[in-house]
Amino acid sequence: xxxxxxxxxxxxxxxxxxxxxxxxxxxxxxxxxxxxxxxxxxxxxxxxxxxxxxxxxxxxxxxxxxxxxxxxxxxxxxxxxxxxxxxxxxxxxxxxxxxxxxxxxxxxxxxxxxxxxxxxxxxxxxxxxxxxxxxxxxxxxxxxxxxxxxxxxxxxxxxxxxxxxxxxxxxxxxxxxxxxxxxxxxxxxxxxxxxxxxxxxxxxxxxxxxxxxxxxxxxxxxxxxxxxxxxxxxxxxxxxxxxxxxxxxxxxxxxxxxxxxxxxxxxxxxxxxxxxxxxxxxxxxxxxxxxxxxxxxxxxxxxxxxxxxxxxxxxxxxxxxxxxxxxxxxxxxxxxxxxxxxxxxxxxxxxxxxxxxxxxxxxxxxxxxxxxxxxxxxxxxxxxxxxxxxxxxxxxxxxxxxxxxxxxxxxxxxxxxxxxxxxxxxxxxxxxxxxxxxxxxxxxxxxxxxxxxxxxxxxxxxxxxxxxxxxxxxxxxxxxxxxxxxxxxxxxxxxxxxxxxxxxxxxxxxxxxxxxxxxxxxxxxxxxxxxxxxxxxxxxxxxxxxxxxxxxxxxxxxxxxxxxxxxxxxxxxxxxxxxxxxxxxxxxxxxxxxxxxxxxxxxxxxxxxxxxxxxxxxxxxxxxxxxxxxxxxxxxxxxxxxxxxxxxxxxxxxxxxxxxxxxxxxxxxxxxxxxxxxxxxxxxxxxxxxxxxxxxxxxxxxxxxxxxxxxxxxxxxxxxxxxxxxxxxxxxxx
Numbered sequence: 215x216x217x218x219x220x221x222x223x224x225x226x227x228x229x230x231x232x233x234x235x236x237x238x239x240x241x242x243x244x245x246x247x248x249x250x251x252x253x254x255x256x257x258x259x260x261x262x263x264x265x266x267x268x269x270x271x272x273x274x275x276x277x278x279x280x281x282x283x284x285x286x287x288x289x290x291x292x293x294x295x296x297x298x299x300x301x302x303x304x305x306x307x308x309x310x311x312x313x314x315x316x317x318x319x320x321x322x323x324x325x326x327x328x329x330x331x332x333x334x335x336x337x338x339x340x341x342x343x344x345x346x347x348x349x350x351x352x353x354x355x356x357x358x359x360x361x362x363x364x365x366x367x368x369x370x371x372x373x374x375x376x377x378x379x380x381x382x383x384x385x386x387x388x389x390x391x392x393x394x395x396x397x398x399x400x401x402x403x404x405x406x407x408x409x410x411x412x413x414x415x416x417x418x419x420x421x422x423x424x425x426x427x428x429x430x431x432x433x434x435x436x437x438x439x440x441x442x443x444x445x446x447x448x449x450x451x452x453x454x455x456x457x458x459x460x461x462x463x464x465x466x467x468x469x470x471x472x473x474x475x476x477x478x479x480x481x482x483x484x485x486x487x488x489x490x491x492x493x494x495x496x497x498x499x500x501x502x503x504x505x506x507x508x509x510x511x512x513x514x515x516x517x518x519x520x521x522x523x524x525x526x527x528x529x530x531x532x533x534x535x536x537x538x539x540x541x542x543x544x545x546x547x548x549x550x551x552x553x554x555x556x557x558x559x560x561x562x563x564x565x566x567x568x569x570x571x572x573x574x575x576x577x578x579x580x581x582x583x584x585x586x587x588x589x590x591x592x593x594x595x596x597x598x599x600x601x602x603x604x605x606x607x608x609x610x611x612x613x614x615x616x617x618x619x620x621x622x623x624x625x626x627x628x629x630x631x632x633x634x635x636x637x638x639x640x641x642x643x644x645x646x647x648x649x650x651x652x653x654x655x656x657x658x659x660x661x662x663x664x665x666x667x668x669x670x671x672x673x674x675x676x677x678x679x680x681x682x683x684x685x686x687x688x689x690x691x692x693x694x695x696x697x698x699x700x701x702x703x704x705x706x707x708x709x710x711x712x713x714x715x716x717x718x719x720x721x722x723x724x725x726x727x728x729x730x731x732x733x734x735x736x737x738x739x740x741x742x743x744x745x746x747x748x749x750x751x752x753x754x755x756x757x758x759x760x761x762x763x764x765x766x767x768x769x770x771x772x773x774x775x776x777x778x779x780x781x782x783x784x785x786x787x788x789x790x791x792x793x794x795x796x797x798x799x800x801x802x803x804x805x806x807x808x809x810x811x812x813x814x815x816x817x818x819x820x821x822x823x824x825x826x827x828x829x830x831x832x833x834x835x836x837x838x839x840x841x842x843x844x845x846x847x848x849x850x851x852x853x854x855x856x857x858x859x860x861x862x863x864x865x866x867x868x869x870x871x872x873x874x875x876x877x878x879x880x881x882x883x884x885x886x887x888x889x890x891x892x893x894x895x896x897x898x899x900x901x902x903x904x905x906x907x908x909x910x911x912x913x914x915x916x917x918x919x920x921x922x923x924x925x926x927x928x929x930x931x932x933x934x935x936x937x938x939x940x941x942x943x944x945x946x947x948x
Contacts (some may be wrong), residue, residue: 218483220930227433235656237560249488249742250416250540254334257529257536258695261338262368265347267838270322271314272296274307281358284398290360290839295346295353297360297393299400304490312515320515322425325391325404327366328418329411330527330540331383336418337670339366339387348373359394383414395412400552403498406524406545410914412823416540417524419621422548424519427485427492437486438518439493439562440507441478443806444855445560446814448507450516454817460507462811464500465792468766469721470697470757471526473540476811478505479824480573480793483518484565487683491560496520496864499548499705501755501767501794517667522548526757526765528698541698542765548667573827580797580831581900588675590630591898593837593883593890594803594860595620597641598874599638611638611874616865618667625674629886630889633833634788635747635803637681668742677744679787679801685750685773687722693718695758703756721756724772731776735783735812746780747787747803752795770794790822791834802834802896803860807851822855822905822915827875829856829902830918838862839886840879846942847927849886853944854913854925856902857881859890893946897921908934921948 242775264270277289277298287777289298330336345351345364350373353362355520366388367373377386388410392403398804402423409417429436434451440460448460466477469482481500484493496503499522507518526541553568555561567615573579597620598611612620617634634765640652654664671678681816703721724731730781738746751773758764764772774794780786781798796802808820827833835858842848852859861883863876872878897917904916911928926939927930939945 217542229623235534247759247765248376250332252332252334252538252540253532253535254538254677257330257334257336257538259328259336259338262340262343264319264321265343267319267343269294269316269347269409270311270320271316272298272309272311273314274384274769280355280360281519283358283395284749286395286398286400288359288393288395288400290353290355290393292353293346295341295351295362295364296403297324299552299554301554301556301903303553304488304560305869306488306490306556308490308492308552308554310423310426310427312425315441316430316515318430318515318848320425322428323452324362324423325364325389326424326582327387327389328420329387330384330416330418331385332414332702333383334538335918337368338383339368339385340568344368350374356404357676358396359392361392362389363388366680371560371729375411377410380412384412385410385415387415400554401497401525401787402552403547403549405547406543406769407547411541417543418527420522420524421547422520422522423550424506424521425515425517426494426519426552427487428515428517429487431516432510432516435486436488436516437562437878438507438509438516439482439484439486439565439821440505440518441480441823442476442483442571442812443479443808443810443820444715444825445566445818445821446809446811447821448509448516449817449819454509454815457817459509460505460617460811462497462505464503464505465472465755465770465794466753468526469703469754470695470759471528475504479805479927481505481520482563482565482569482807483520484514484517486560486562487516489556489560491565493555493565493603494520495551495553495569495572495631497549497551497572498546499544499767501770502544506540511643515609520550521597526698539698539760542763543885544765546767553901554565561904561906562821562823563826563906566823567903569823577794578797583830584833586895586898588631589679589895591887591895592631592632592633592858593624593629593887594801594834595624596635596803596838596862597637598636598862598864601638608655608657608726610657610866612658612863612865614663614667618670620863620865621667621674621676623880624884627880629887631676632676633787633801634678635681636678636743637747637749639680649688660817664839665742671841677785679745679747679785680732680738680741680743681749683750684727684748685722685754687720693723693726693737695723696760698757698759700759721754721758723760723762724758724769724835725760725762727772727776730780735779743784745785745787745800747789748777748780751777752788752792752802753790755792755794796828796832801858802828802832804837805857806872807848807855816840822902825855825857826902826905830898830900834856836862838928840876840883845879845882845886850927850942850944851927853890853893853923854915856894856897856904856915856923859887889944893923893944897923912939 236921280288287300298309323342326340344366348370350365365373375844432450437447462478463475464481481496508514524544555564757766785800787801791802864874908914925944
């Protein structure tokens with residue numbers, strides 16, 4: 215037995231070593247970063263004078279054809295440098311600048327750059343007022359597009375001079391934008407490595423093609439798609455006077471820099487206007503991107519686009535001055551891919567299909583199909599065994615014997631497939647103070663008790679996934695990553711899916727991640743379980759300002775590259791599901807059930823965009839149905855979105871929240887599980903092809919095997935195509 219374990223561990227070490235070598239070649243530039251601190255009484259954005267409509271708007275007749283690819287054709291206006299795309303299938307012309315027929319005074323530009331000088335002045339320059347109006351640009355046609363080089367400055371002479379001869383802090387930046395057509399798609403890019411700056415000047419942010427496809431003549435079916443939670447659409451044809459612009463941070467806040475923005479699980483957005491639509495996927499640079507959406511107002515059209523924080527920055531007040539700290543820079547390419555849709559494909563379902571194709575082609579997600587080992591739809595049971603509160607007191611919520619009794623009870627009640635997500639088995643469980651597989655907590659039972667639980671689960675083909683923090687470390691750890699100010703990162707451990715008190719924990723140094731994975735594999739080799747449930751990898755992404763500096767993009771790539779090491783050993787669950795972490799996952803837990811940045815209403819509606827991408831390739835679930843304020847509605851939403859039913863339970867009751875006590879709601883959950891299995895079990899490996907509102911309050915989800923699932927959220931029975939969908943119920947037709 216000892217020889218077997220040593221060989222196994224040798225294999226693990228060799229696997230991690232091979233990955234480590236690959237990563238060392240890929241990320242060889244993780245040297246310390248030089249921070250810049252700028253002090254000022256007040257940081258004020260300085261905007262250029264508007265050069266006029268002749269530069270911010272464009273006539274359709276001014277465009278000249280550049281090239282074609284498939285059903286799309288690129289046009290370019292030599293006066294404004296605006297690029298346009300004609301989609302011949304819908305005969306819609308999409309432009310980077312608004313039409314000259316727009317009555318509003320608009321300051322849109324293909325490229326906007328925010329610069330900061332060491333004297334504390336912030337300049338927001340754009341290509342139209344700071345380059346084109348001065349004549350300080352050149353362009354060249356290529357075989358499949360056009361390149362435009364801009365010299366952006368405060369005056370014409372500074373833009374024409376040799377940038378190396380300008381005085382220090384002269385406000386000048388040179389940037390080249392590339393537009394190409396390839397395989398029926400439109401690609402727009404700007405490379406941060408090719409920017410040229412005056413001495414003492416720093417690039418903070420870049421907006422790129424933010425007005426592409428902006429419109430005001432809205433139809434009732436027009437909308438803007440944003441990746442808010444599961445996905446959402448802004449129905450621009452529906453009045454919404456209380457609307458405020460939406461900002462979503464792709465992959466969530468970077469705790470090393472700033473906090474406060476709603477999270478988006480992927481970098482994609484789109485517009486449906488008239489008979490056509492487009493989807494934009496941020497193929498490169500998404501880790502530093504915000505997605506911003508606006509409705510028609512006095513100063514804006516209906517529009518959506520991305521802003522890139524190319525330099526980490528944070529501002530704090532100190533006495534009478536503000537101090538802005540500038541850190542690491544994103545030095546790669548910003549690349550946008552636009553896909554154009556028409557006819558029946560000009561829907562959010564069509565956008566999701568285009569997005570899925572792009573993500574598979576770029577190896578972001580898998581192209582595999584779900585393999586069902588059981589004819590029943592699995593119930594995901596998120597079972598908390600125990601945790602330490604902020605005072606260090608341990609609370610037992612489930613023992614091994616109780617867990618086995620719960621599994622037996624579920625089986626007896628007709629649940630024939632369960633995925634057990636087991637949390638809190640080890641010392642300092644779920645406080646993130648240990649990701650190591652050590653000895654089970656004695657308070658949970660003996661080793662024999664656990665072996666009996668595992669044996670029963672094996673007999674029933676109910677896999678056990680052990681909750682595993684990878685990026686989390688104890689608050690006193692010396693392996694904690696540092697933030698922009700050189701302090702160790704900390705964040706409150708308040709997991710929404712657990713009824714547990716808050717405590718502080720921190721993030722692991724990225725340079726220690728390989729050792730963490732190796733130790734995890736070695737320590738888990740003696741434990742009987744079926745898979746890892748990675749509770750932080752799909753949620754947290756951060757820059758690490760330790761001595762070995764890792765910018766956010768490098769952290770993303772390093773984390774993503776090490777997930778296959780775990781998944782090659784055992785299947786993995788990913789919690790929350792930022793898309794860069796999903797390729798090697800088997801199951802995704804706690805994906806958002808709807809929009810997360812604001813309340814839904816008639817003009818702002820949740821859609822199953824992520825489900826349309828993931829279904830058939832991954833099993834996924836929302837939070838526990840039992841924790842919802844309206845469990846019946848949560849169940850219906852899970853069926854509508856093709857999700858596995860799930861429950862978050864303790865085996866021991868709690869006075870704080872009876873919803874966690876399975877004795878209070880197990881019969882309800884079982885009934886939902888049986889119903890969901892009847893509808894969805896034979897659809898697990900099917901592609902979700904379409905989703906729409908078939909009738910007010912009644913939604914239809916279509917699959918590629920001709921099945922349709924109707925969900926009725928109204929209080930009355932509804933008949934559709936000869937099929938009756940009962941009130942607050944769901945039905946499948948094949």
